[in-house]
Amino acid sequence: LERGDDEEVQALAAPLHNADIADLIEQFAPQDRAALAAALGDQLDPEVLAEMDDEVREDLIDMLPPEQVAEVLGGLETDDAVAIVEDLDEADKQAVLRALEPDERAAIEEALGYPEESAGRLMQRDLIAVPQDWDVGRVIDYLRGAEPDALTDDFWEIYVVDARHHPIGTLRLSHLLRSPRTTPVAQIMEGEQTLVPVGMDQEEVALRFQKYGLISAAVVDASERLVGMITVDDILHIIQQEADEDIRRLSGAEEGGIHERTRDIVRQRLRWLVINLGTAVIASVVIGLFAGTIEQMVALAILMPIVASLGGNAATQTMTVTVRALATDELTSSNTRRTIIKEIRVAIINGLAIACLIGLGAALYFSMPLLGVVIAAAMLGNIFVAGLAGVLIPIALDRADVDPAISSSVFVTMTTDVMGFFMFLGLASIVLL
Amino acid sequence: LERGDDEEVQALAAPLHNADIADLIEQFAPQDRAALAAALGDQLDPEVLAEMDDEVREDLIDMLPPEQVAEVLGGLETDDAVAIVEDLDEADKQAVLRALEPDERAAIEEALGYPEESAGRLMQRDLIAVPQDWDVGRVIDYLRGAEPDALTDDFWEIYVVDARHHPIGTLRLSHLLRSPRTTPVAQIMEGEQTLVPVGMDQEEVALRFQKYGLISAAVVDASERLVGMITVDDILHIIQQEADEDIRRLSGAEEGGIHERTRDIVRQRLRWLVINLGTAVIASVVIGLFAGTIEQMVALAILMPIVASLGGNAATQTMTVTVRALATDELTSSNTRRTIIKEIRVAIINGLAIACLIGLGAALYFSMPLLGVVIAAAMLGNIFVAGLAGVLIPIALDRADVDPAISSSVFVTMTTDVMGFFMFLGLASIVLL
Incomplete structure (x- = not known):
């Protein structure tokens, strides 16, 4: 199919949604994607690019001349165009911006x-705002009277502004439609509780949408004037993206999804492996302190990794629950103490349970009751340390304005490795020899 | 403040959004929450309960009589009421259902x-559906003419249905508002591409909303009749919830967030610790096979954990990236082979880099070039195994219809532990002794 027949490809893709075409291109091997895009011809709507995974899109855009990229951007909403331009490297970015129409260029x-x-x-930047003294009939006439292209069709709420263009309320279209023409908009609007400052971080914007169940939110500049609007469809991607970032960071895999280039994956993961090598060496140094003890009793080397x-x-x-609670603003200064105490309680109970199991097992298997006592004590101690480190390290990093998802794992596992070996081998050298 | 003065509490809470009141209650210690709820009195809107974290809400509802719970449920949309009822235990559920109005009870x-x-x-179940032969004016008159309570206000799109009540298109309110009264709805509606069958899993529903940027979606029964609607505000929570579930499951912490009861946390986490104990014992057995080798060269015990x-x-x-790519439908049968090859390439490059570092370090530190060669070879081999296991195990679990987020960690770390010890100690016993 892919060999030659463009018309066939276009006929097959015709009934598909833009998002499905984007998925289709992603499924192809990198070297075949350009050919597929070329075969699709005019069906390659600007929206298809906007729906594509970042890395796949970058590769595809690298192969297009700046003029063609500029033409594609012209067909998109500002926010989607910005999302594409911001990922380009500096030289490409300048070339593309130069090729854009002046007003689009200024907006981007x-x-x-x-x-x-x-x-x-x-x-x-395209949104509908009406003065507070209009009534329902005037708003509908305004919407209906404008040229088809003069106003955006992409809105779910109308903002009500005062004389200085400060948003004072939000009008749901459903309320507008259900009210008589003579109703003043001020009477059916909802008072504005959720203005978003233009500099707010996207993660926080997403949390607001989630918390208040918003469909759209007004964005205001430093002097509280209405400058733009964020709609919920963009937020859906951000929630997913921020959660995915946290998952990958916790595992040391960093940003990259499965479409990332091999070179970038290697670079990102290798960094964490090297850091992990450093912490593993520290743990080994601790073991080295007790080399003599291990030589005398090889059972210690066997049990040590447990x-x-x-x-x-x-x-x-513990760390995962803490990191996510911090990321979703569930863990705040007022419940920190309660959370720590709860984690300590969990650690003691679980530590006791596991300590009994392994202590009994080791004592029976090696026929050495004292060895069982030593490993049970070390295990209880280490699970206690684990509970404390799992909750305290992320909180400390968060207070120091470091993203706990990125760096917690390293510190936390180093702590439990070092403390685990130290307690187990240290106790053994005192009690058993 | 909390000591007595209900009026003061109510005055302070008056300007807050329901979601903020829910947050406020969550921040209090469990034993104080009921007192705060009582002090809030009438300000405790049913919506506040709907906004609350599951575990906190359960605790609070346990303290209320079924009649009062039923009254609260009566003030909510069906979907929010169902979300509360489904978490109750069987006896409470029956008591609450019995106390409900017959029609609400039937719906729930x-x-x-x-x-x-x-x-x-x-x-x-409350939604707006209009016949396909209506025009814009008739739809607006219908919306305006109905009793205030007869139709829901909570809609963003109107569904267009045929004579058999099958949805055939979706009408955005913005398009409705921007068109002249005489325009037939069939002309401005969007053809229906995204019907949701009533039995579809919520994770898949969320992926659809995300992929197509939906605001609402029509739900149809087995005979394709329109039976309900899902709106994007519920989806925001689900995306977060599903991602959180995956994160916690990958770490063996399971469902629970920070509001979970200590007893439940202990039960969930202990299960995974016991499973982990089992796999750690298997790794120890492998070490035990080489007890003689370790006795002769204690440096092996020191380097083993690295x-x-x-x-x-x-x-x-590797596993985290694979699990998330499976969960978000990015990893499909057509790019599985490509992904596996890429992961193998990454594993070989990273394995070589780390093997060189640790091999050189060990050779110099212990002044034993052969020990350096042994650990380098074992490290390269184990990182290769890690890459393979990290991508193959989640894919295999997914094909076997097991959630890879729950069980991948256990299998994957067992594989790398066992293979790592086996390769390192096995090679050492052949080469060094």
Whole structure:
């Protein structure tokens, strides 16, 4: 099929949604994607590019001349165009911007002026705002009277503004439609509780949408004037993206999804492996301190990884819950103490249970009751340390304004490895020899 | 403040959004929450309960008589009421259902008849549907003419249905408002591409909303009749919830967030710790096979955890990316082979880099070039195994219809631990002794 027949390809793709065409292109091997895009011809709507995975889109755009990229951007809403331009490298970005129409260029450059991942980058500038003294009939006449292209069709709520263009309320279209023409808009609008400052981080914007069940939100500049609007469809992607980032960071895999280039994957993961090598060496140094003890009793070397592995496991459980609670603003200063106490209680109970199991097992297997006591004590201690480290380290990093998802794992597993080996081998050298 | 003065509490809470009041209650210690709820009195809107975290809400509802719960449910949309009722235990559920008005009771019981986490549980039954032969003016008159309570206000799109009540198109309110009264709705509606069957899993529903940027979706029964609607505000919570579930499951912490009861947390986490104990024992048995080798060269015991730790780390990186790509439908049968080959390439490059580092370090530190060669070879082998296991195990579990997020970690780390110890100690006993 892919060999030659463009018309066939276009006929097959015709009934598909833009998002499905984007998926289809992603499924192809990187070297075949350009050929497929070329075969699709005019069916390659600008929206298809907007729906594509970042890395796949970058590859595809790299192969197009700036003029063609500019033409594609012209067909998109500002927010989607910005999302594409911001990922280009500097030279390409300038070339593409130069090829754009002056007004589109100004809009995109203004958006690029806001910090990355801020509300300013996310917002679209096309929105409907009406003065507070209009009534329902006048709003409908205004919407109906305008030229088809003069107003956006992409809105779910209308903003009501005062004389200085400050948003004072939001009008749901359903309320507008259900009210008589003579009703003043001020009477059916909802008072504005959820203005988004233009510099707000996208993660926080997403949390607001989630918390208040918003469909759209007004974006205001420093002087509280209405400058743009963010709609919920963009937020759906951000929630997923932020959660995915946290998952990958916790595992040391960083940003990259499955479409990332091999070179980038290697670079990102190798960094964490090297850091992990450093912490593993520290743990080994601790073992080295007790080389003499191990030489005298090889059972210690056999049991040693169990203490570290379970400590690491218990720590990861606590850490993950803590990191996500911090990311979703559930863990605040007022419940920190309560959460820590709860984690300590969980750690003691689970530590006792696991300590009994492994202590009994080791004592019977090696026929050495004292060895059982030593590993049980070390295990209880390490699971306790794990619970404390799992909750305290992410909180400390968060207070120091470091993203706990990125760096917690390293510190937490180092703590449980080092403390686990130290307690187990240290106790053994005192009690058993 | 909390001591006595109800009026003061109510005055302070008056300007808050229902979601903020819910947050406020969550921030209090469990034993104080009922007192706060009582002090709030009438300000405790049914919506506040709907906004609350599951576990906090359960605790609060346990303290209320069934009649009062039924009254609260009567003030909610069907989907929110169902979300509350489905979490109650069987006896409470029956008591509450008995106390409900007959029509509300029927609606909730019908929803409960659908499987958990299905579209049927999520949907609301109040929606606006119009026949395909109406024009814009007639739709507006219909919306305006109905009694205030006869139609829901909570809609963003209108469904266009044929004579058999099959949805054939969706009408955005913005298009409705921007068209002249004489335009037939069939002309401005969008053809229906995204019907949701009533039994579809909520995770899949969320992926659809995300992919197509939907605001609402029509839910149809087995005979394709329109039976309900799902709106995007519910989807925002589900995306977050499903991602959180995956994160926690990957770490062995299971469902529970920070509001979960200590008893439940202990039960969930202990299960995984015991499973982890089992796999750690298997790894120890492998070490035990080489007890004689370790006795002769204690350096092996010192270096052993490094091989296992880095293998585990590399495996977790690959596994996390794979699990999320499966959960978001990015990894499909057509790119599985490509993904596996890419992961193998990454594993070989990273394995070589780490093997060189650790091999050189060990050779110099212990002044034993052959020990360096042994650990380098074992490390390369284990990172290769890690890459393979990290991508193959989740894919295999997914094909076997097991959620890869729940069980991948256990299998993957067991594989790298066992293989790491086996390769390192096995090679050492052949080469070094």
